[in-house]
Amino acid sequence: MKKKKRFIAQILILCSLFVILFAYAMFQGGFVSWFLFYSFLPFSFYSFAIALYPWRRVTVRRIVSRRQYHAGEQLTVTIEVQLPIWFPFFAIMIGEEDILALNMRPSKRIIPFIWKKKFSYTYELEHLPRGEHTFTSIYLTASDFLGLMKKTSFYAIKDTIVVYPRYIAMTYRQVRELFEQGTAASSLQLHRDQTMAVGVREYVPGDRFSWVHWKASARKQQLMTKEFEEQRSDDFLVVLDRTPTPLFEELVTFTASLLRAAIHAGVRTGLVSVGHDRYVFPPRNSEEHLQQLFSHLARVNCDSREPFARVIANEKRSWTASATLCYVTSSLQEENVFLLREMAMRRRGMLFLLKEEMKKEDHRFVDMLRQSGISVSILSPHTMRATLQGRGE
Structure with missing residues (x-):
């Protein structure tokens, strides 16, 4: 108006x-x-x-070379304009109406002395941020010599690109070395095959009630538990902490690196991501599955309204018993520590902690977790960023 x-x-x-x-x-x-x-x-x-001038008959087209990128890459966009009637325009300004989703200034350029019916404008956006970004419209502004008349026309042209998170190229061997930091426990969890009982033993706190061997308990006059054959499980279930934090981009980068390394090594890998929305990807191993995980990580935000410990407590019942749990977080709270120690009585887990600086209380929490059998790896966001810059991403 x-x-x-x-x-x-x-x-x-x-x-x-x-x-x-x-x-x-x-x-x-x-x-x-x-x-x-x-x-x-x-x-x-x-x-x-x-x-x-019949601006409604002007044909405008946006050309994007690709629809999928990784964070930090460069985007090249070309805008082509086809005029219906030749006219000696003194100057025409071409610009994008809104690139706010990219947190960048709207791109615009003044093209002087238009003597052709068809012309184009190419611009580049560097260091693309992670996310799904939509270009909404393009505008053309023509002006006279004295600036008395300015006519602006908008053209609704919608294009969407997906910018996947950055990742650090790691081998599965390097991932296992991270798992083993701070503890001598195996990097892969052993789980019991409950379809084959090989013996009985005395009941110990933490054993499931369904494992009790009632006949043997009656003979021994004490609770006896079935002994199952142990098998090695390579299934991973990565649990991403989506509580608000300034290190969330680093958390997403490491999670993407971990998922990529495990799946490329043939390990069945899943992801639990709970915040404003809830996504649980069961362990699978395929390039299509990795694409789904990266697609989710491209759009994920640190918008969880509940503490990480409460998310784990609410979701743990739906996790498969055979998968090794890998928690990725940037904060250690007392509530988290007690819950993870309680869960360590039934299954071993791994914690990846991204911290700029470790405090005395953080070291105390880490020691408590390691004493409970949880492998804890402390990662430096500064080192991670330096590694990405060294790769030119």
């Missing part, structure tokens, strides 16, 4: 100038007054031509 009023005001100003100069020439007479009137005529006709 404001643009329409501005356009009407510009037309009224042109008409007023035309009438004033004509009246001045009629009443004043003489060479000077008529010279001013006739000198203004070409400029006024040019301004009216811009206002009456």
